[in-house]
Amino acid sequence: MTATDPALTALSQGWCALSLLHARIEAHLEKALQRGHGLSVREYSLLDILSRQHDGPGGHLQMKQVADAVVLSQSATTRLVTRQEDRGLLTRYLCVTDRRGIYTDVTEAGRSLLDEARPTNTRALREALDEAAAHPELAPLVRAVEELNQPS
Numbered sequence: 178m179t180a181t182d183p184a185l186t187a188l189s190q191g192w193c194a195l196s197l198l199h200a201r202i203e204a205h206l207e208k209a210l211q212r213g214h215g216l217s218v219r220e221y222s223l224l225d226i227l228s229r230q231h232d233g234p235g236g237h238l239q240m241k242q243v244a245d246a247v248v249l250s251q252s253a254t255t256r257l258v259t260r261q262e263d264r265g266l267l268t269r270y271l272c273v274t275d276r277r278g279i280y281t282d283v284t285e286a287g288r289s290l291l292d293e294a295r296p297t298n299t300r301a302l303r304e305a306l307d308e309a310a311a312h313p314e315l316a317p318l319v320r321a322v323e324e325l326n327q328p329s
Contacts, residue, residue: 190314198318202305209301214294221298222247223257224266224291228283237272237280266290 203218210216226246230237238246244254258281261267266287272278283291306322309315
Protein backbone atom coordinates (compact mmCIF):
# COMPACT_ATOMS: atom_id res chain seq x y z
CA MET A 178 0.00 0.00 0.00
CA THR A 179 1.20 3.47 -0.81
CA ALA A 180 0.16 6.81 0.64
CA THR A 181 -1.98 7.37 -2.44
CA ASP A 182 -3.67 3.99 -2.20
CA PRO A 183 -7.44 4.46 -2.64
CA ALA A 184 -8.18 2.22 0.36
CA LEU A 185 -6.03 4.38 2.61
CA THR A 186 -7.59 7.54 1.22
CA ALA A 187 -11.08 6.19 1.89
CA LEU A 188 -10.06 5.10 5.38
CA SER A 189 -8.64 8.55 6.10
CA GLN A 190 -11.75 10.28 4.78
CA GLY A 191 -13.96 8.01 6.87
CA TRP A 192 -11.94 8.79 9.99
CA CYS A 193 -12.13 12.54 9.26
CA ALA A 194 -15.91 12.31 8.85
CA LEU A 195 -16.27 10.36 12.12
CA SER A 196 -14.06 12.86 13.92
CA LEU A 197 -16.09 15.76 12.52
CA LEU A 198 -19.38 14.14 13.60
CA HIS A 199 -18.05 13.57 17.10
CA ALA A 200 -16.78 17.15 17.40
CA ARG A 201 -20.10 18.60 16.19
CA ILE A 202 -22.15 16.48 18.59
CA GLU A 203 -19.87 17.18 21.56
CA ALA A 204 -19.86 20.94 20.91
CA HIS A 205 -23.66 21.01 20.65
CA LEU A 206 -24.08 18.96 23.83
CA GLU A 207 -21.51 21.07 25.68
CA LYS A 208 -23.32 24.29 24.85
CA ALA A 209 -26.74 22.92 25.82
CA LEU A 210 -25.59 21.30 29.08
CA GLN A 211 -23.54 24.32 30.16
CA ARG A 212 -26.35 26.77 29.38
CA GLY A 213 -29.11 24.70 30.94
CA HIS A 214 -27.42 23.00 33.87
CA GLY A 215 -23.88 24.27 34.40
CA LEU A 216 -22.46 20.88 33.39
CA SER A 217 -19.77 19.99 30.89
CA VAL A 218 -20.17 16.93 28.70
CA ARG A 219 -17.58 15.11 30.82
CA GLU A 220 -19.37 16.06 34.06
CA TYR A 221 -22.68 14.86 32.66
CA SER A 222 -21.06 11.62 31.46
CA LEU A 223 -19.48 11.04 34.86
CA LEU A 224 -22.80 11.50 36.67
CA ASP A 225 -24.57 9.27 34.15
CA ILE A 226 -21.98 6.48 34.38
CA LEU A 227 -21.84 6.53 38.17
CA SER A 228 -25.65 6.63 38.44
CA ARG A 229 -25.78 3.24 36.72
CA GLN A 230 -23.74 1.48 39.42
CA HIS A 231 -25.47 -1.10 41.60
CA ASP A 232 -24.78 -2.97 44.82
CA GLY A 233 -24.47 -6.43 43.27
CA PRO A 234 -21.23 -8.17 42.27
CA GLY A 235 -19.15 -5.90 40.07
CA GLY A 236 -21.67 -3.14 40.55
CA HIS A 237 -19.26 -0.41 41.57
CA LEU A 238 -16.62 0.91 39.21
CA GLN A 239 -13.00 1.37 40.14
CA MET A 240 -11.44 4.72 39.23
CA LYS A 241 -9.64 3.14 36.23
CA GLN A 242 -12.97 1.90 34.89
CA VAL A 243 -14.52 5.32 35.41
CA ALA A 244 -11.55 6.95 33.63
CA ASP A 245 -11.97 4.59 30.69
CA ALA A 246 -15.70 5.28 30.54
CA VAL A 247 -15.31 9.08 30.47
CA VAL A 248 -12.21 8.85 28.23
CA LEU A 249 -9.86 10.69 30.56
CA SER A 250 -6.60 9.83 32.30
CA GLN A 251 -6.92 8.58 35.87
CA SER A 252 -5.49 11.84 37.22
CA ALA A 253 -7.91 13.95 35.14
CA THR A 254 -10.77 11.73 36.29
CA THR A 255 -9.73 12.17 39.92
CA ARG A 256 -9.73 15.96 39.45
CA LEU A 257 -13.16 15.77 37.78
CA VAL A 258 -14.52 13.65 40.65
CA THR A 259 -13.06 16.10 43.19
CA ARG A 260 -14.73 19.07 41.47
CA GLN A 261 -18.06 17.22 41.42
CA GLU A 262 -17.60 16.21 45.06
CA ASP A 263 -16.90 19.86 45.96
CA ARG A 264 -20.22 20.77 44.30
CA GLY A 265 -22.00 18.14 46.40
CA LEU A 266 -22.87 15.99 43.38
CA LEU A 267 -20.67 13.00 44.27
CA THR A 268 -19.35 11.35 47.40
CA ARG A 269 -16.42 9.00 47.87
CA TYR A 270 -16.05 6.18 50.40
CA LEU A 271 -13.76 3.24 51.12
CA CYS A 272 -14.66 -0.20 49.83
CA VAL A 273 -15.74 -2.35 52.79
CA THR A 274 -13.99 -5.48 51.45
CA ASP A 275 -10.77 -3.78 50.29
CA ARG A 276 -9.83 -0.70 52.29
CA ARG A 277 -7.48 0.38 49.48
CA GLY A 278 -10.40 0.73 47.07
CA ILE A 279 -12.31 3.97 46.88
CA TYR A 280 -15.76 4.11 45.35
CA THR A 281 -17.66 7.13 44.13
CA ASP A 282 -21.43 7.49 44.28
CA VAL A 283 -23.85 10.11 43.02
CA THR A 284 -25.53 12.11 45.80
CA GLU A 285 -29.21 13.05 45.81
CA ALA A 286 -28.23 16.50 44.51
CA GLY A 287 -26.25 14.82 41.73
CA ARG A 288 -29.15 12.54 40.81
CA SER A 289 -31.52 15.48 40.77
CA LEU A 290 -29.24 17.49 38.47
CA LEU A 291 -28.74 14.46 36.23
CA ASP A 292 -32.51 13.90 36.01
CA GLU A 293 -32.95 17.56 35.02
CA ALA A 294 -30.12 17.39 32.46
CA ARG A 295 -31.08 14.12 30.75
CA PRO A 296 -33.85 15.61 28.59
CA THR A 297 -31.52 18.46 27.60
CA ASN A 298 -28.83 15.96 26.62
CA THR A 299 -31.29 13.86 24.62
CA ARG A 300 -32.76 16.89 22.86
CA ALA A 301 -29.32 18.35 22.05
CA LEU A 302 -28.12 14.98 20.75
CA ARG A 303 -31.16 14.70 18.48
CA GLU A 304 -30.60 18.25 17.20
CA ALA A 305 -26.91 17.60 16.53
CA LEU A 306 -27.65 14.37 14.68
CA ASP A 307 -30.39 16.01 12.61
CA GLU A 308 -28.05 18.87 11.65
CA ALA A 309 -25.27 16.43 10.76
CA ALA A 310 -27.62 14.26 8.68
CA ALA A 311 -28.06 17.19 6.29
CA HIS A 312 -24.39 16.83 5.25
CA PRO A 313 -23.85 14.05 2.71
CA GLU A 314 -20.46 13.04 4.16
CA LEU A 315 -21.96 12.67 7.65
CA ALA A 316 -25.38 11.19 6.83
CA PRO A 317 -24.17 7.54 6.66
CA LEU A 318 -22.51 7.91 10.06
CA VAL A 319 -25.66 9.42 11.55
CA ARG A 320 -27.66 6.46 10.24
CA ALA A 321 -25.12 4.07 11.77
CA VAL A 322 -25.37 5.82 15.15
CA GLU A 323 -29.16 5.73 15.02
CA GLU A 324 -29.12 2.01 14.23
CA LEU A 325 -26.93 1.15 17.20
CA ASN A 326 -28.82 -0.75 19.91
CA GLN A 327 -31.96 -0.91 17.76
CA PRO A 328 -33.90 -4.17 18.09
CA SER A 329 -33.21 -6.46 15.11
